[in-house]
Amino acid sequence: MTTLNEMTQIPPENLDPQLLRAWSWHRQGLDGSLASKGAAEILDRVGWARSIGGANIYLTLFSRTGMPRADVDAAAASREIHELPTARGCTYVLPAADYAWGLQLGHASAEASVKVLERLGVKRAEIEALAQDILQVLRDARGTAEEALDPQGLKKVLGDRVRNMGEEGKKKGASTTLPAALGLLQADGRIRRVPVNGRLDQQRYSYVAWELDGSGEDDEAVRARMLERFLGWTGGATLGQVRWFTAFTVAQSKKALAAAGAVQVPTAAGEVLWMLPHDVNELAGFEAPAGEDIQLLSGSDSLVLLRRNSADLFDEAGAKAVEGMSGSALAADLSDHPILDRGRIIGLWQYDPENARVAWWTFEPASAAVLARIALTGEWITGDLGDFRSFSLDSPKSRAKNIARLDALRAG
Template sequence: MEHSRGIDIGKLRAWWSHRQWLDRPHPGASAAEVLAATGWARSVGGAAPYLGLFARAGLGRAAVDTAVAALEVHELPSARGCTYLLPAADFALGLAVGAAAPEGELTAAAKHLEVGRDEVEQLCLAIERVLADGGTLDPTTIREAVGDAVRPLGEAGRKRGLSTTLPLALGLLQSRGRIRRVPVNGRLDQQRYGYAGWDQPVTGDAVDLARRYFSWAGPATLGHFRWFSGFSAATARRAVAEAGPVPVEPGSDLLLLPELAEEFAEFTPPTEPHYTLLAGIDGIHLLHRELPRLLDPADAARPLPAGRAGRTFGAEADPQTHLVLDRGRIVGLWEYDTERGEIVHQSFVPPDDALRAAVARTEAFVRDELGDARGFSLDSPKSRAPKIAALRESAAARRRAG
């Protein structure tokens, strides 16, 4: 990792793990407290939020689902227009920094599909009237209720992923805090939703996001922040300048908030391993999205499980499997086998009792509370079967080698 020249990579990894609450359990912390301290959790219809909250605070699915139902945390379109699980204190900011995405979709629809803003704004008003009684309605019911206010977009729309104007209006209303998307069964790892009326303020700016980001992810570079935020280069530079992070050492492009500088300087990496099993899109990776920084070179050169010939783990933008971490270093890969009800994992380090206990603990959580550990909405036991077979064979080969 070029950014770490002169800084011990082991210390950096351990510090990132420490700031992400992955160096020790935090029992008693709520889902909102975890997300406020460690960052918004990417949500793509998979198990990532549950796995992350379980690893950091031992939170079971029922506790997380209760927090979602109580609006202590919520899935919202936020940075880059992507869906994250946010604490209530950040709802307004998350919506504000994600507002450009639905506006961009409307601009594209106007250009390519001849959809006018007035048409979509009228549809927004119709949707709000339908949801005014406080109920939660699925998209089909909303479409039927607003009638001709929704317009089919024909073959041209289908080619662009828009069969009607309804998604454009729903996206705008979500970004404005006028409606919210509600999981129909209360679960974050299944993508069936209804919509309910809301009255959520939308406030905050790029500087607010930069301050939060560098508290979660620092030391990090301007480039890392640009990736996370989706801001233009000019906006990102201005936000970082006003947020005030400073180089972690003279000449470094790794930046850290001044109030954390002394703590980082005095920080000593733990000597004992502490293993955690996380989703591939957990914040320990995705806040920076620079996978090699968490990998030893020999591990970066490993082939992808069931990947095409020549593809190596460290060359990927994102992991293609779930991760085992120890003090900020990726030390293994894993997937969940629903047929056998077990975790299958490949270890980069000699397994010890602590690793076996971490695997067993997460395996019981997935089996008893989640039923599966999907990486994303379209993941399935069938689609991941080749990876599971490759991981199982790798583990067997290691045992044979002694």
């Protein structure tokens, strides 16, 4: 482990936006440095992939390795990777080594659902009893054709043990007691949910019994582990970015940063990044690549989502090009997917399934490398995925305006 005395001091003026963008690009393996790795190792190295019923997980792995969908689905089927609720209660696709402590991070969200029901007059004992009944049903179903049961199937078996919460419950987002009980079981690693058709870009799930051992660590140790991993994935982050991803309090964040051995590194823009000492040494000797390196990424790729800092990835010309756009491409969450060169956003894209093509616009005339990457990505989406949804409710109809806008901007 690098000590503070062995850490290279970097003059802040050296850490300009161009270098930091390229540094993040490298740390995310988008420069081809992780091309030979498998799905679990990629997620271990670059961070958990956000899963909201969209195709981000597939493009995350394709952009770094060229991995086809079938290989990703096989990794999920063999439980090398799995979709679980974790940081902030949000679902991500994790590598197997992170399942236990990742679930521990998301436990508070499961408890929040229970509290909603308690405010509606449901005693915790009733929810826990329902959870035990669900678990018994799923254990009894093991090895049968009905091993995986969806919520409707569970309701059919459980009958009136699932309580309908009426109109008041609907207003609170708790129509029945079933989701809260399922959430407790999933947060404890006693059940897991599986996509009904094996694909990770949809949101129809069934549940199976599971026996995942706990992490064996207390919450404080898990928070320190989270920040060590997060800083490794990003190559450095501000305190605000740390807190956005983790939902830790300021006190929890600072304590976990100290436990992880993180140090503060000022940048040319006046920000202070928290970094791991050995990453500071690597960054001190890092040089941005001279040649183009083009990728089309999802708007929820870990490059932009982990720190929610897409605005930092535009240079001055790019920021001016998208200024005033509907949906604001400069907002924390991108309105379209980005086209990037060494970490700098140079254009935007959407997939048009009706015409089996990528609709795109670049701020400057597209180079041969950009055109080649657009063609390759479009061929992969058409042949391997069929469509590219951002999230579960995304559809060709819902993105039609964005596609038309990109076409108009490109026609110019």
